[in-house]
Each structure stands twice: as structure tokens, then as C-alpha cells.
Amino acid sequence: MRALPEWIAATVAAIDDIATDVRQIRLAPHRGFTPAPLGAHLDIAFEINGLARTRSYSVVDDSAGGWTIAVRRVADSRGGSRFMWGLKPGDTLEITAPFSHFELSPGRPDYLLIAGGIGITPFVAMAKQLAAHPSARLLYTGRSRDRMPFLDRLTQLLGARLQVFTETPLDLAAAFATLHPEGEAYVCGPPRLLADARRRWQAAGRSQALLRFETFGSGGLRDPESFTVFVRDRDVSIIVPRDASMLETLAQAGIDLAQDCLRGECGLCAVAVIGAADIDHRDVFFSERERSEGHRICACVSRAVGAITIDTGYRASLSRQAV
Ligand code: FES
CATH class of the missing domain: 3.10.20.30 (Beta-grasp domain)
Known part of the structure; x- marks a missing residue:
């Protein structure tokens, strides 16, 4: 169990719309800025209807003394998306410094990154790290390209090793079949994608230790109801x-x-x-x-x-x- 996080104040330094229903927000901490480790996320505390809430967001950039996150607008938001989309530059928030449970293991012969929708966020920094790796691939699925942030940046980094899936379904069995036996797969996205990856990874007889997940616990198989x-x-x-x-x-x-x-x-x-x-x-x-x-x-x-x-x-x- 990690130590209890320390909460620090941060100012909303900039807000940019970077794709349909996706907004990038740069947070400047009032103290204690540190570079974000790979795969890191930070927590944000807020209140809705008088109740304390916490949500996690991956850090997509840590330059200029601030941490940048990306937030999708969710129609049936449980509160986090609605709150984050209501922020304005100059607002102050309580956040944690970035920390990571999703670091890239060094020295693997092969890497396969699989992102669904806003699950792309932890892979933005990882793609930079893996840009020089000859076989590392990123498979990125989404409803349409206009709703998929970071496509230009990822294409620059990975070229043809970025594969985008909008209409054709992602064939995870085929993707795993072409991964080196000692290669690692990293998955971030909605529960269906995570469950499918886990099922197909197991069916391929691969080591569970080489399949890594990141989840933000915000989506389910059904719409949230009371x-x-x-x-x-x-x-x-x-x-x-x-x-x-x-x-x-x-x-x-x-x-x-x-x-x-x-x-x-x-x-x-x-x-x-x-x-x-x-x-x-x-x-x-x-x-x-x-x-x-x-x-x-x-x-x-x-x-x-x-x-x-x-x-x-x-x-x-x-x-x-x-x-
Ligand atoms: S607190 Fe970790 S699974 Fe709920």
C-alpha cells in the first residue's frame, strides 16, 4: 500500500481543447514540482453536492513547471468530468504530485501498448520513451479520429508503429501472436477492452506478469444508476x-x-x-x-x-x- 498522498494546491494555468470532447488542462503546483515518472497519474480532490470526491488523471506532459492532464467530457459523468470541464484558468485545486503504478519495465525485447479512447493518456509519455525502440507498437482505438487526442504527436514519434482503429475492430489475438514471447503488453481503456485483453492473453498462454493494466475505474458495462x-x-x-x-x-x-x-x-x-x-x-x-x-x-x-x-x-x- 502506498503512503497516504500529500495534497498540494495547484493553479489551473492553461486549458486547451485538443479533440472533440477532450480538453487538456495544465496544473501549476504552488510548491514541490517534480518531473512525472512514466505512466504517472495524479489525483484531484473536489466536492460535488457537499461530498468529497477524488479522481485520477494521467500526466501527458510535465514541462514548464506544471503537470498537464487530458479530460474527456462524459455525458453521464459521475462528477469528475463535469467538475473538470467547469474549471477556468486561475482556479485553484487540491492535487497530489504524480506517482506511477504503470512504469515501463526496462530491457524487454518488445513492447505492445494498447489504448482505448481516453486511455491513450498514459501512453503519450511512454511513446516518447519507446520512439527509438525498433519494434514497440501502439494500437489506438476510438470512435472516430476527431475524438482521438494526440494522433499527430504519436505519429511523429512512432510513424507506422502507431496503428489507429476506428471502424475495423482491433484483433487482440493477432496482436499478441506477433509479440515477442518475452515482450510486455500495456493496456489502458474501458473495461470491455481490459477484459478482452486479459481473456486473449490467457488464451495465448502468455505469462500474466507480462500483461499490465491501467484503469481509472470510470466506465462500466452499463450506464451508472443509483x-x-x-x-x-x-x-x-x-x-x-x-x-x-x-x-x-x-x-x-x-x-x-x-x-x-x-x-x-x-x-x-x-x-x-x-x-x-x-x-x-x-x-x-x-x-x-x-x-x-x-x-x-x-x-x-x-x-x-x-x-x-x-x-x-x-x-x-x-x-x-x-x-
Ligand atoms: S481501493 Fe483498490 S480496488 Fe478499491
Whole structure:
């Protein structure tokens, strides 16, 4: 588990629209500027309807004493996109310095980067690093080129080793088949892409350690809707609004769960699911089998449809003994 992040004030130094519904925002920290490690993201804290929220954004540039991020406008935003698109130059935010769980492993014979939509952001700096690597490739999927930021910059860096997919589907099995056996694949994008990559990587018999994910836990297989969570060990029902996570809503009600990444990667916030529930798993922590069993849910990103009963492991009698 990483140490608790230190929050620092930062000013919105510049805002540029760089693709349809994609905005680039440069944040100038008031102190402690450091270059961002490869694959780094920073967290931004804000409030919506009086509730504290945190969202993560990859750093796409760290020049001129600031960190630049890119934010897609999301029609059904849970709050982060809506808040970020409301910012103006000169606004002040609370942010963390960039940190990375998604660093490029040095010395691999081959690299394959796979981006879906705004999942391109961690690969902007990586493409620069890999520009001189003879076989490193970037496969970039999106709905249309006008909605895909950084195409010019990536083409300059990678030339024909950048492959763009808008209408033809990305064939992950074929992409993995042409990757060196000791090569690594890095994937960032929506849950469907991550799940597909994981399935096809496994089918190809490749080492799980050589497949790396980055996720921002913001998208699911279904549109986010409010749902009711019954916390059995506290005997309480709580409504999770469509623009908040179960973890945030439980914390607001005084039920704090263990947590770290807040992006569905570490599994620390997982709680037991009691009985049947229709779960929209948005994590990359559980295996396909664990997801289909539906015994646990990552409260920081995953959602239920309708209602869910969980058990957080809290026992009042043990709690009283500890006092
Ligand atoms: S806090 Fe890491 S998966 Fe939820």
C-alpha cells in the first residue's frame, strides 16, 4: 500500500481543447514540482453536492513547471468530468504530485501498448520513451479520429508503429501472436477492452506478469444508476447515487473500508456480497471466474444494479471488546 498522498494546491494555468470532447488542462503546483515518472497519474480532490470526491488523471506532459492532464467530457459523468470541464484558468485545486503504478519495465525485447479512447493518456509519455525502440507498437482505438487526442504527436514519434482503429475492430489475438514471447503488453481503456485483453492473453498462454493494466475505474458495462446497498453487519440500507461510488457513499455514512488505489486495481476495498446481485464489475483485480461467482465486489469502482447486500466484516461485539 502506498503512503497516504500529500495534497498540494495547484493553479489551473492553461486549458486547451485538443479533440472533440477532450480538453487538456495544465496544473501549476504552488510548491514541490517534480518531473512525472512514466505512466504517472495524479489525483484531484473536489466536492460535488457537499461530498468529497477524488479522481485520477494521467500526466501527458510535465514541462514548464506544471503537470498537464487530458479530460474527456462524459455525458453521464459521475462528477469528475463535469467538475473538470467547469474549471477556468486561475482556479485553484487540491492535487497530489504524480506517482506511477504503470512504469515501463526496462530491457524487454518488445513492447505492445494498447489504448482505448481516453486511455491513450498514459501512453503519450511512454511513446516518447519507446520512439527509438525498433519494434514497440501502439494500437489506438476510438470512435472516430476527431475524438482521438494526440494522433499527430504519436505519429511523429512512432510513424507506422502507431496503428489507429476506428471502424475495423482491433484483433487482440493477432496482436499478441506477433509479440515477442518475452515482450510486455500495456493496456489502458474501458473495461470491455481490459477484459478482452486479459481473456486473449490467457488464451495465448502468455505469462500474466507480462500483461499490465491501467484503469481509472470510470466506465462500466452499463450506464451508472443509483442503487441500494444493504450493509448486513451494520443493519443499514444506503442509497448510492449515480454520481458517487459505493465506497464514497459508505464513508459518508460513517462506514470506512480499507482502500488504496481507488481504481479497482488493488482489491483492498473488496467486500463480501451476500446472496444474488447483478454486479457491474469495473475492477481489474478479480479474475473472470471470481467476477462470474460474484462473491465479492470492489466498492471503489464497481456498482450493482437495483440492490445489493454486502458484509464489510465489521462485528459490533468485537469492536466493543477492543475499546
Ligand atoms: S481501493 Fe483498490 S480496488 Fe478499491
